[in-house]
Amino acid sequence: MFRIAPELPDDLPEVEYLYDLAFAPGRTALSSYRLREDINRIAELSLVARDEFNIVAGAIRYWPVRIGEAGDPALLLGPVAVHPTRQGEGLGRVLVSESLELAIEANWSRVILIGDEPYYRKYGFTREFAALLDFPPPTNPDRLLAKALVDGAFEGVKGLIRKWD
Numbered sequence: 001m002f003r004i005a006p007e008l009p010d011d012l013p014e015v016e017y018l019y020d021l022a023f024a025p026g027r028t029a030l031s032s033y034r035l036r037e038d039i040n041r042i043a044e045l046s047l048v049a050r051d052e053f054n055i056v057a058g059a060i061r062y063w064p065v066r067i068g069e070a071g072d073p074a075l076l077l078g079p080v081a082v083h084p085t086r087q088g089e090g091l092g093r094v095l096v097s098e099s100l101e102l103a104i105e106a107n108w109s110r111v112i113l114i115g116d117e118p119y120y121r122k123y124g125f126t127r128e129f130a131a132l133l134d135f136p137p138p139t140n141p142d143r144l145l146a147k148a149l150v151d152g153a154f155e156g157v158k159g160l161i162r163k164w165d
Contacts, residue, residue, distance in 0.1 A: 002057060002091060004098060007046040014056040015048060022081035031136045032114055035076060035163050036063050042075070044106060045099050049091055058082040060095040062103065065112070067133060068159020075103055077113040096123055109153040112146045112161060120145050132158035
């Protein structure tokens with residue numbers, strides 16, 4: 001049993017510990033972190049899952065980004081993590097699914113991420129939607145995935161994914 005709620009400022013130490021545990025402290029050197037620097041996460045989409053002992057068992061965050069010269073807005077999903085002792089219980093699926101529903105309700109039209117297509121395909125993320133997008137290096141372009149939250153969200157959208165301005 002998990003309680004899912006928006007991430008609050010008091011959750012920060014536990015969430016950061018979880019991300020360090022899941023991705024190692026060097027995670028902040030990744031190019032996706034350059035897009036997040038000095039930008040506030042989207043609070044209503046960034047969720048924390050607490051277990052029956054009130055311990056953070058999982059977390060997901062979203063950040064606003066722009067795409068291409070036109071500056072088309074998009075969400076950058078990530079990181080998402082589940083504590084190693086709670087993996088395999090479906091918590092990652094709950095966090096991704098619930099947060100995507102919240103993104104639709106908040107009128108976002110597109111989401112991108114860097115991840116494993118076999119895992120994220122079940123949520124509708126594909127390389128095809130990301131085919132005309134570029135992510136700042138160093139990034140494996142095969143890991144750039146995208147999902148349209150509304151029909152036609154990626155029509156005419158192309159170029160480098162850049163920091164929200």
